[in-house]
Amino acid sequence: MSSLPNLLTLSRILAVPGLVWLMWGNSQWEWLAAFILFAVAGITDYFDGYLARSYGTVSKIGQFLDPIADKIMVAAVIVMLVHAGVLHGLSVIAGLIILLREITVSGLREYLATLQVSMPVSKLAKWKTTFQIVALGALVLAGTGTLFPWLPSMQVGLVCLWAAAALTLLTGYDYLRVGLKHM
Template identity: 60%
Template sequence: MLSLPNILTLSRILAVPILAFLLWPDFEPIGLQPRQLDYLFAFGLYCLMGITDYFDGYLARASGTVSRLGQFLDPIADKIMIAAVILMLVFTRDIQGYNVFAALVILLREIIVSGLREFLSGIQVSMPVSRLAKWKTTAQLVAFGAIILAGGLPMWTFIPIAGLILLWVAAILTLITGWDYLRLGIRHMD
């Protein structure tokens, strides 16, 4: 139960409140840190969370310690992380205007696909992750990372632009992969 992959997954869940705290707009500890430094720390933590997401699955498969707890917690940790980042970036207005729709598409798809996976597992139908879904995940992780990094490096104006472009790419891929998963699930909803 407390294998290294499971510990990495749990660490991701426990890091989410810290990430939210660093992105919180009123966080200014006794005036010692400029806001940009908060974003840079948040970016570092976000990257570390992404790295642990990769390594928990890799280590579990490589060492043959894939557990039911890990299979249960890993997608939950992913969804919690993405939902918290979306909520915080919208709250801080790092994502604003029409770009909120792209973030909302990603958030809604995460919730719908999670429910669909839960339903299908109840009737013992697996829903494998497609290659396009992996590209979608990569695009969204890099997009949110770039948007967080932009808060720490406001003088580099290309970073938020690149982040928002990738956010829309991720949203489009989200719609495509979400539709693919929904079609698969509807076939089993007799």
Template identity: 65%
Template sequence: MWTLPNILTLSRILGVPLLVACLWWPGWPVGYAMGFALYTLIAVTDYLDGYLARAQGTVSKLGVFLDPIADKIMVAAVILMLVATRDIGGWHVIAAIIILVREIMVSGLREFLGGLQVSVPVSQLAKWKTTLQLLALGSLILAGALPAWPWVHSVGLLALWGAAGLTLVTGWDYLRVGLKHMD
């Protein structure tokens, strides 16, 4: 249970409150810079925990359970903070809502299908969605650390809409699979 991959996954969850604290004060570039560093570390450990678990043959039920939860906790917390600080504002909030709704829907769908012992593997397109989503949120955090470079914020918003588009496609793919198993 206390394998390095599982410890890394738990550290991601425990790092989220620190990340939120760094983003708490809009207009504080140092906090955003610390938040970006922490966000990057959390994102790297997301890749590393899965890689190590497979490489070491230590894939565990706890890790399989916690890994997607850790991802969703971080994404939801960062989106909520960036909306609260107005780093994501106006019509761009719609893209953020699309991402949050899909995350909740897919979690519920996986729980439902798990009770039926139906596995829904992560598609390659969903991995691209996650990558674009991480890039978008990272760019938006970095933009708070670099207020003199407004193009970083624009890149983040563009990537956010790209992630929202892939979110709709992959969410629909998962829903189609799930509908086949519903009465």
């Protein structure tokens, strides 16, 4: 548990209460701090896996915690974006698609683990995660209001969110198809 990649993964989980607290606030500066915290947490998502593979320290606990850390962080930020009204209208559907897929794939992985069948993360799923992180980061930045009026963060966030939702459906279908073969 004390390897650097595992500590980075754990830091993402520990960042979630801070993100929620900052996004609960009404201050532009709280939202800017939330964006910075989210960006740092998002960067750790790349480096934990990279470092684990590079140094040969891939561990069972890391493989278990990494997707959980991703899902907790993404779910918390989506809920807080809806709560704050940054994500509203039809765009909430994109957020729901992402949340429902994550729950479904987690349940499927848990079931398949009892059969000792692993479902490795596909390249497309990694792109999905990248689009999610960019989308949610841009939307958190949009929550700063008029702090950065020249940045099209809301537009970038919504476009990337819908792209992430589309990739979410595609990768979710792929995982479901593979999982159904073992049921």
